[in-house]
Amino acid sequence: MSLPNVWHLRRVADTASKACTICYKPSTSVLITPDNKDFFYTCPAHLKDRSFCSPIVDAGEEAKKKKDEELAREIENVKREYEEKQKKKKEKKEKEKKADDDKDKDKDDKTSEKDDDKKAEQEKNAKIEQLQKEAEPKADDSPRIFALHKNFYQMRINRIRSIDLAKRNAxxxxxxxxFPSVPKGDLQ
Structure with missing residues (x-):
């Protein structure tokens, strides 16, 4: 019986939490083999411990994450540039309007109030967008696949062997x- 040293991290509900195999604190993180032969509960802090397990990093997944991050940065830069161009156009229009409005000061008071209202609204919308971006739940970037270190891996193998041995004995x-049979010969 061979047990691969590949463990996938799964999360369970808070109501289904059980004691961590190492420290016996309630935990919702479970390490399970791909073939579902063995599993055990462990704390997220132990998963970060280098002497317990090490993450198996998928190169393709890493490349995809980097590409997505670069794409997101590029999109953000394009948005900023577009907003700056729009602001410059608005400023040009405002300057032209001010030149026209200098002739008529009554209109100037009304447009300045409108401009102040527009600026206040834009600032308000920008703050709301920023807060929404910060409030968005961030994806869990922690690794999902682990390899146990040799001592802990050997403990899991020994546990499975002892369970199999106990079943065979039962x-x-x-x-x-x-059981041996009773002797059938004459006793003399």
Whole structure:
């Protein structure tokens, strides 16, 4: 029986939490083999411990994350440039309006109030957008696949072997053919 040293991290609900195998504190993190033969609960702090396990990093996944980050940065830069161009256009229009409005001062008071209202609204919208971006739940970037270090891996193998041995012994005790038979010869 070979148990691969590949463990996938799964999360369970808070109501289904059980004691961590190492420190016995309630935990919702479970390490499980891909074939579902073995699993155990462990704390997220132990997953970061280098002497317990090490993450298995998928190169393709890392490349995809980097590409997504670069794309997001590029989109953000394009948005900023566009906003700056729009602001410059608005400033030009405002200057032209001010030149026209200098002739008529009554209109100037009204447009300045409108401009102040527009600026206040834009600042308000920008703050709201920034808060929404900060409030968005961030994806869990922690690794999902781990390899146990040799001592802990050997402990898991020994545990599985002892469970198999206990099952075999229980089956032997249930089977009467496995016991020796009574001697049938004459005693003299």
């Amino acid at each position: 089956e032997r005790l249930k089977n009467p053919a496995s």
